[in-house]
Amino acid sequence: MLILQRRVGERIVLSGGIEITVTGITKRGVRLAVNAPRGVAVLRGEVHDAIADANGRAADSEGDELDSIVLPAAAGGSL
Amino acid sequence: MQLVSTRFGNIEVDDTKAIVFRQGLIGFPDARRYVLLYPNGRGKVAWLQSLEVTGLAFPVVDGAMLGNDYPQPTAARLANEAGIGSTDLAILVVVAVQKGVGLIANMLAPLVIDLETRSGAQIVLDPQKYSASAQLAPNAYASANATANAAQ
Numbered sequence: 001m002l003i004l005q006r007r008v009g010e011r012i013v014l015s016g017g018i019e020i021t022v023t024g025i026t027k028r029g030v031r032l033a034v035n036a037p038r039g040v041a042v043l044r045g046e047v048h049d050a051i052a053d054a055n056g057r058a059a060d061s062e063g064d065e066l067d068s069i070v071l072p073a074a075a076g077g078s079l
Numbered sequence: 080m081q082l083v084s085t086r087f088g089n090i091e092v093d094d095t096k097a098i099v100f101r102q103g104l105i106g107f108p109d110a111r112r113y114v115l116l117y118p119n120g121r122g123k124v125a126w127l128q129s130l131e132v133t134g135l136a137f138p139v140v141d142g143a144m145l146g147n148d149y150p151q152p153t154a155a156r157l158a159n160e161a162g163i164g165s166t167d168l169a170i171l172v173v174v175a176v177q178k179g180v181g182l183i184a185n186m187l188a189p190l191v192i193d194l195e196t197r198s199g200a201q202i203v204l205d206p207q208k209y210s211a212s213a214q215l216a217p218n219a220y221a222s223a224n225a226t227a228n229a230a231q
Contacts, residue, residue, distance in 0.1 A: 038159075038160055038161075038162050039101065039102070039160075039161055039162035039200075041102060041105075041161070041203070043105075043203060044206075047187075047203060047206050048105060048106075050187070050206075050211040050212075051105040051106065051185065051187060051188040051201070051203065051211050052105050052106025052107075053106070053211070054173065054175070054185040054187075054188070054211040054212050055104050055105060055106050055107060055137065055173055055185065055188075055201075056106060057175045057212075058137050058138055058173045058174060058175040058185065059107075059135055059136065059137050061138050061175045061176055062176065063086060065176040066124045066138050066174070066175075066176055067119050067123065067124070069123065069124055069176075069182055069220050069221070070122060070123065070220060070221040071122055071123065071124065071140055071141075071144055071220050072144055072219070072220065
């Protein structure tokens, strides 16, 4: 793992056109500005993890229980 | 093409209908191509089956069943930011069954699919507004088991 020391206004540049700038440091935390191209998701770690966990639980679902569920007509899907 | 799905066995899928998630789903970046299966017909939970990871399939429902305003108007903008066209946008929500709770939906991160290009992305809405494991109102769907038990 790479650990860097940065001051306010200094940047870290990642390949793929991603830039992270330190914009402020207070007692409450560090403020970062993230610049990334369209199509690159930028998520808070805990939000990413909550979604990844929910996706994982869904993929591990017991099919039988889901099969018993009857959805309203609107849920028929257009695909 | 033939696909040996861990969940559905040996199935024939139309890979010209594949939906490509260029970034994968969140937490599953390496599975990018999917087909949508309705093993129990319409009106039941559908499955987004990976074409690359045969053991991976996500149960999904149409976002329309989660309310008329869900998840508009931000979905189209977020789809664009994710590189997905938004002229003919379908919205799917990943669901799961939680014991003693019923159907839970990942309302925080719906799947948006451009039906024209069949490209998709999992977008992230406002975490202050939506939960990744939202309990659906019991009147939003019916459980055939529950109905059968009640009838006895």
